[in-house]
Amino acid sequence: xxxxxxxxxxxxxxxxxxxxxxxxxxxxxxxxxxxxxxxxxxxxxxxxxxxxxxxxxxxxxxxxxxxxxxxxxxxxxxxxxxxxxxxxxxxxxxxxxxxxxxxxxxxxxxxxxxxxxxxxxxxxxxxxxxxxxxxxxxxxxxxxxxxxxxxxxxxxxxxxxxxxxxxxxxxxxxxxxxxxxxxxxxxxxxxxxxxxxxxxxxxxxxxxxxxxxxxxxxxxxxxxxxxxxxxxxxxxxxxxxxxxxxxxxxxxxxxxxxxxxxxxxxxxxxxxxxxxxxxxxxxxxxxxxxxxxxxxxxxxxxxxxxxxxxxxxxxxxxxxxxxxxxxxxxxxxxxxxxxxxxxxxxxxxxxxxxxxxxxxxxxxxxxxxxxxxxxxxxxxxxxxxxxxxxxxxxxxxxxxxxxxxxxxxxxxxxxxxxxxxxxxxxxxxxxxxxxxxxxxxxxxxxxxxxxxxxxxxxxxxxxxxxxxxxxxxxxxxxxxxxxxxxxxxxxxxxxxxxxxxxxxxxxxxxxxxxxxxxxxxxxxxxxxxxxxxxxxxxxxxxxxxxxxxxxxxxxxxxxxxxxxxxxxxxxxxxxxxxxxxxxxxxxxxxxxxxxxxxxxxxxxxxxxxxxxxxxxxxxxxxxxxxxxxxxxxxxxxxxxxxxxxxxxx
Numbered sequence: 251x252x253x254x255x256x257x258x259x260x261x262x263x264x265x266x267x268x269x270x271x272x273x274x275x276x277x278x279x280x281x282x283x284x285x286x287x288x289x290x291x292x293x294x295x296x297x298x299x300x301x302x303x304x305x306x307x308x309x310x311x312x313x314x315x316x317x318x319x320x321x322x323x324x325x326x327x328x329x330x331x332x333x334x335x336x337x338x339x340x341x342x343x344x345x346x347x348x349x350x351x352x353x354x355x356x357x358x359x360x361x362x363x364x365x366x367x368x369x370x371x372x373x374x375x376x377x378x379x380x381x382x383x384x385x386x387x388x389x390x391x392x393x394x395x396x397x398x399x400x401x402x403x404x405x406x407x408x409x410x411x412x413x414x415x416x417x418x419x420x421x422x423x424x425x426x427x428x429x430x431x432x433x434x435x436x437x438x439x440x441x442x443x444x445x446x447x448x449x450x451x452x453x454x455x456x457x458x459x460x461x462x463x464x465x466x467x468x469x470x471x472x473x474x475x476x477x478x479x480x481x482x483x484x485x486x487x488x489x490x491x492x493x494x495x496x497x498x499x500x501x502x503x504x505x506x507x508x509x510x511x512x513x514x515x516x517x518x519x520x521x522x523x524x525x526x527x528x529x530x531x532x533x534x535x536x537x538x539x540x541x542x543x544x545x546x547x548x549x550x551x552x553x554x555x556x557x558x559x560x561x562x563x564x565x566x567x568x569x570x571x572x573x574x575x576x577x578x579x580x581x582x583x584x585x586x587x588x589x590x591x592x593x594x595x596x597x598x599x600x601x602x603x604x605x606x607x608x609x610x611x612x613x614x615x616x617x618x619x620x621x622x623x624x625x626x627x628x629x630x631x632x633x634x635x636x637x638x639x640x641x642x643x644x645x646x647x648x649x650x651x652x653x654x655x656x657x658x659x660x661x662x663x664x665x666x667x668x669x670x671x672x673x674x675x676x677x678x679x680x681x682x683x684x685x686x687x688x689x690x691x692x693x694x695x696x697x698x699x700x701x702x703x704x705x706x707x708x709x710x711x712x713x714x715x716x717x718x719x720x721x722x723x724x725x726x727x728x729x730x731x732x733x734x735x736x737x738x739x740x741x742x743x744x745x746x747x748x749x750x751x752x753x754x755x756x757x758x759x760x761x762x763x764x765x766x767x768x769x770x771x772x773x774x775x776x777x778x779x780x781x782x783x784x785x786x787x788x789x790x791x792x793x794x795x796x797x798x799x800x801x802x803x804x805x806x807x808x809x810x811x812x813x814x815x816x817x818x819x820x821x822x823x824x825x826x827x828x829x830x831x832x833x834x835x836x837x838x839x840x841x842x843x844x845x846x847x848x849x850x851x852x853x854x855x856x857x858x859x860x861x862x863x864x865x866x867x868x869x870x871x872x873x874x875x876x877x878x879x880x881x882x883x884x885x886x887x888x889x890x891x892x893x894x895x896x897x898x899x
Contacts, residue, residue, distance in 0.1 A: 253271075253272070253465075253466050253467075253726075254269055254270075254271050254462050254465040254466030254467075255269065255270045255271075255466055255467065255469065255722075255723045255724075255725070255726050255727075256268070256269045256462060256463065256466050256467065256468045256469065256723070257269070257270075257277070257468075257469050257470075257471075257506075257718075257719045257720070257721070257722025257723040257725070258448075258451070258468060258469070258470055258471075258488075258493070258719070258722070259470075259471045259503075259506075259718040259719035259722060260291065260415060260444075260447075260448075260470065260471070260484075261291055261415065261471075261533055261534065261535075261715075261718075262291060262413045262415050262416060262533055262534035262535030262536070262566075262567070262568070263290070263291055263292075263412070263413070263533065263534035263535075263567065263684065264288040264289065264290060264291055264534075264684075264715060265282065265288060265289045265290075265291050265447070265451060266279065266282070266287065266288050266289075266715070266716060266718070266719035267279070267280040267282055267289075267451060267455060267460070267719065268280060268716075268719040268720060268722070268723050269460075269462050269466075269723060270723035270724070273727055276517070276710075277510075277710075277719075277720045277723040277724075279712070279716060279719070279720075280455055280458070280460045281458065282398075282451060282454050282455070283398070283399055284399045287712070287716070288715070289398045289399075289447075289450070289451055289454065290398050290399060290401065290402045291412075291413075291414065291415060291447065292397075292398065292401040292402050292410060292411070292412055293395065293396065293397055293401050293410075293411045293414055293443050293446070293447060294395070294396035294397075294400070294401035294404040294406075294409050294410045294411065295393055295394075295395060295396075295409055295411065295427070295429055295431050295432045295443075296393060296394040296395075296396060296404065296406070296409055297393050297409065297429055297430070297431045318365075318366040319363045319364060319365055319366060320336055320363065320364040320366065321361050321362075321363055322334060322336060322351055322361070322362050322363070322364070323359075323360075323361050323362070324353055324358045324359070327355055327358045327359075328353060328354065328355065328358055331352060331353070331354040332352070332353045332354070333350055333351075333352055334350070334351045334352075334353060335348060335349070335350050335351075336348070336349050336350075336351060336364045347364065347366060349364045351364070393431045395443070395446055397446060397447055397450040398447070398450055398454075407592045407596065408427065408428040408429060408592070409427065409429045410427060411427040411432070411434070411443070412427075412568075413534060413535050413568060414434075414440065414443060414444060414447075415444070415535065416535045416536075416563065417434055417440045418440070418444075418476075418480055418483055418484060419473070419475065419476060419480055419563065420563070421434065421435040421436075421437070421440075422435075437483075441483070441486070441487050441490075444487050445487050445490045445491050448487065448488060448490075448491035448493065449491050449492075452491065452492065452493075463492070463493065463494065464494075466494070467494055467495070467496075467499055467726065468488065468493045468494050468495040468499065469495075469499045469500070469501060469722040469723070469725045469726070470484060470485070470488060470495060470499060470500045470501075470722070471500070471501055471502070471503045471506050471718050471719075471722060472484060472500050472501075472502060472503065473502070473503055473535070473536040473538055473561045473563075474502045474503065474504055474505075474536075474538040474539070474540065474559040474560055474561035475536065475538075475560075475561035475562065475563065475764075476502075476762070477760065477761075477762045477763055477764075478497075478740070478760045478761045478762050478763070478809060479760075481497050481500045481762065481809070482497055482809070484500065485497045485499075485500065496810060497809040497810060498738075498808065498809060498810055499725070501721070501722060501725050502538065502540065502556075502559050503531055503533070503536075503538050503682075503683075503718050504529040504530075504531040504538040504539060504540035504559060504561075504682065505529070505540050505542075505556055505559060505721070505732075506717070506718045506719075506720075506721030506722050506725065507529055507531055507540075507680065507682035507683075507708070507717040507718050507721055508527060508529040508540055508542045508554075508680060508682075508721070509554065509721040509724050509725065509728055510708055510710065510711065510717040510718070510720040510721035510724065511523075511527075511529075511680050511706065511708040511710075511717065512542075512544060512552060512554065513710070513721075513724050513728075514708055514709055514710025514711070514720070515709070515710075517710060518709050518710065521546070522544060522546040522551075522552040523544060523546065523678075523706075524544050524545070524546040524547075524552075524677075525543070525544065525676075525677035525678065526541065526542070526543050526557070526652075526675055526676045526677055526678075527541075527542045527543075527544070527676070527677065527678050527679065527680060527706070528540075528541060528645060528648070528649075528676055528678070528679040528680070528699075528703070529541075529542060529679075529680045529682060530641075530645070530679055530680065530681050530682065530683075530686055530695065531682040531683040531686060531718075532565070532566055532567070532641070532681075532683045532684075532685040532686040532691070533566055533567060533683040533684060533685060533686075534566060534567040534568055534684065534685070535563060535566050535567070535568055536561050536562065536563055536566050537561060537562050537564070537565040537566050537641055537644055538559070538560070538561040538683075539558075539559065539560045539561065539644050539645055539647075539648040540556055540558070540559040540560075540648075540735075541556070541557040541558045541559070541648050541649065541651075541652040541735075542554060542555070542556060542557070543555045543557055551727075551728070553733065554728060554732050554733065555733040556732070556733065556734050556735040557651075557652035557655050557735060558648045558649075558651035558652040558655065558735045559648070559735050559736075560644055560647055560648045560651070561644075562640075562644055564640070565637050565640045565641050565644065566685060567602065567684060567685040569637055570602050570630070570634055570637060570685060570688075571595065571598050571599045571602055572598075573633045573634045573637065574598040574599075574601055574602055574625060574629075574630070574633060574634075575594060575595045575598040576633065577625075577629065577632075577633045578594055578597065578598055578623065578625075579591070579594060582594065582623070585615070590615070593615045593616050593619075594615065597613050597614070597615055597623055600613050601613050601623070601625040602630070602685075602688075603684070605625065605626075605627060605630055605688060605689075605690075606684060606685075606687040606688055606689075607687070609626060609627050609689070610624060610625070610626040610627070611624070611625050611626075612624050613625075627688075627689055627690040628690075630688065630690050631690045631694070634690075634691075638690075638691060638694045638695075641691070641695065642669065642694070642695065642698050645669075645695070645698075645699075646669050646672070649669075649672040649673065649675075649676075650664055650665075650667075650672065651735070651849060653667070653672070654848075654849045654850050655735070655849065655850050655851070656850065669698060670700060673698075673699045673700055673702070673703055674700070674702060676699070676702070676703050677702075677703065677704065678703060678704045678705070678706045679695070679696070679699065679703050679704070679705055679706070680705075680706050680707075680708065680717075681705065681714065682708070682714050682717045682718065683714060683715065683718075684714070684715055686714065687714055692705070708720075736762060736763070736764065736765055736849070737759065737761060737762070737806075737847070737865075738761050738762060738808075738809070739761050739806040739807065739808055739809075739814060740757060740758075740759060740760050740761045740806065740807050740808075740809070741757075741758045741759040741804060741805075741806055741845070741847060742755055742756065742757055742758060742804070742805055742806070742807060743755065743756045743758055743782075743784055743802050743803070743804060743845065744802065744803045744804075744805060745786035745787070745800060745801070745802050745833075746792075746800060746801050746803070747792040747794060747798075747800050748798070748799050748800055748801070751791075751792040752792070753786045753787060753790055753792045753793055753794075753800065754786060754787040754790060756787075758782040758804075758845055758847075759780055759782070759847050761808075761809050763780065765779055765780055765847065765848070765849040779846055779847055779848035779849055780846070780847045781844060781845070781846045781847075782844065782845045782846075782847075783841035783842075783843075783844060784802050784833060784841060784842055784843035784844055784845055784855075784856075784857065785833075785841050785842045785843070786800060786802075786833070786835075786842070794833075794835040795835060796835050796836070796837045797834065797835060797837075798834070798835050799832055799833070799834055799858075800832075800833055800834075800835065801830055801831065801832050801833060802830065802831060802833055802843065802855075802857065803829065803830040804816055804829045804830075804845060804853070804855055805829075816829045816853075816863070829853070829855055829861060829863060831843065831855050831856070831857035831858065831859055831860075831861055832857055832858045832859065833857040833858065834857075834858055842857065843855070843856050843857035843858075844856045850864075851864050851865040852864045852865075853865065
């Protein structure tokens with residue numbers, strides 16, 4: 251039986267599933283939604299038995315003076331008795347009252363009250379609630395998790411979690427969710443919810459007779475900005491859901507989209523496309539850029555080089571939602587309640603989605619609001635021009651970084667090249683992702699790039715959103731010829747004394763760490779590599795003393811934990827142990843040497859002697875090497891006249 255390759259594109263807004271059998275098979279998309287091919291990446295946390303009313307009322311009995319009370323009630327029957335602590339504080343007098351109300355299955359639908367008669371006649375009283383469950387083991391039974399389409403249809407927007415994938419990258423991102431049951435800054439709770447979403451995907455697929463998860467590897471996608479820790483976290487989540495995945499099977503989203511286009515062009519025309527291509531992937535949560543160069547001169551398969559890949563949280567679909575909402579909020583300033591604001595924000599999202607294929611979109615706020623709300627491409631451009639410009643700067647940063655990959659690049663000349671100068675080297679641009687389909691955004695980017703860059707379309711997919719998952723199903727077949735833009739491997743330093751006794755090891759560079767300053771993508775050449783001090787640990791059995799010689803060996807390791815020695819081209823067998831230099835322990839805590847990893851693939855190791863190497867190409871994610879299957883091949887920099895041995899520091 252041919253090996254099955256399964257792709258899951260867990261996106262910020264949508265999740266796709268596809269499979270491909272054997273080397274000659276075509277990707278098959280597995281429908282997941284009720285009426286769509288995708289599953290909404292949406293989760294709702296419905297709190298059962300929570301207090302929904304803290305109304306302050308005034309009541310009088312038998313002609314007595316009115317007494318203020320806090321009225322509390324539940325929205326549904328609790329599975330276990332609930333203790334509701336009501337704390338009422340007077341802003342004026344500073345007085346405070348606290349009382350515990352108990353709700354159970356018998357009285358849950360009855361109003362309960364807290365008298366405020368001890369307060370002065372102060373109308374500025376703010377009650378607060380703290381809910382606890384008497385039987386702690388049954389806490390989980392007080393909430394219900396809705397997934398996918400069910401979550402999207404949930405009637406309470408404040409209980410809906412959108413863009414949960416973004417919380418893998420940062421727990422500081424804003425969310426529309428305002429419930430109290432889930433803490434989105436908790437790694438455990440966020441990962442648990444995403445695991446539930448993956449289990450839901452498996453359940454849907456199984457019900458629809460997709461029984462292939464046990465037959466092959468699962469490839470996942472991630473934003474270009476994700477580093478090793480984010481990729482490992484996603485893999486652990488996937489494994490908890492029973493998916494056969496490893497960290498080496500995660501592909502950057504824009505790279506996957508580009509691979510899909512390249513292979514589908516071959517299927518359609520019999521020829522692999524060549525030249526330099528910009529992949530512009532603007533989804534719900536991130537903008538990702540990949541610069542691809544395809545060498546199609548090989549008789550068998552193309553060699554795909556990722557010259558650079560960049561991304562940013564911001565400049566994506568959620569940010570366009572916010573800008574449209576701000577414009578509508580100012581235009582419809584009579585909508586003032588919290589519920590109306592939520593409805594208006596949902597309307598903004600629908601208008602944005604409709605504008606991906608229309609010059610003007612019309613929507614309605616909801617039941618009871620008959621007036622149409624209209625928005626045009628010109629409106630989108632006016633309110634989002636700063637996002638358009640920021641997207642252009644991300645492309646500029648990617649093109650500059652691609653120049654750095656060239657052997658012998660001149661830093662000063664690169665910085666002087668304009669956006670137009672750099673774009674002259676490119677042949678085509680592929681727009682992938684939902685927000686990328688906006689005509690206004692495409693026109694702006696194409697206008698900036700100039701007439702020499704042609705828009706291309708992935709003709710093998712039904713919609714642009716499917717490109718990433720299609721590319722994932724091709725991943726295994728292209729990994730051995732894929733040249734990455736940054737190391738998918740980690741660099742370590744191993745220290746030994748002059749007699750070869752082990753001292754310690756240090757992690758220098760962790761796989762997928764950007765070799766540039768990620769906060770300023772347009773000016774990233776100000777930090778074009780990573781420099782690390784080399785110094786053995788102190789206080790260990792074989793630690794060197796001041797003035798003593800010792801050595802350091804630089805070696806690599808895959809994210810799966812496989813050691814990969816750095817070897818010069820032509821070295822074979824056990825003699826290839828890595829790149830080593832001698833160090834001498836200096837006094838006063840100074841560094842004894844340095845290791846520099848540059849974006850162009852050059853490595854500088856400085857100790858008592860200096861060594862310079864250039865990685866033939868960054869190893870592919872799957873194999874971890876160039877030709878040999880157990881090494882990272884390097885060439886001595888003395889072969890390249892542009893790299894003098896002085897001035898490395």
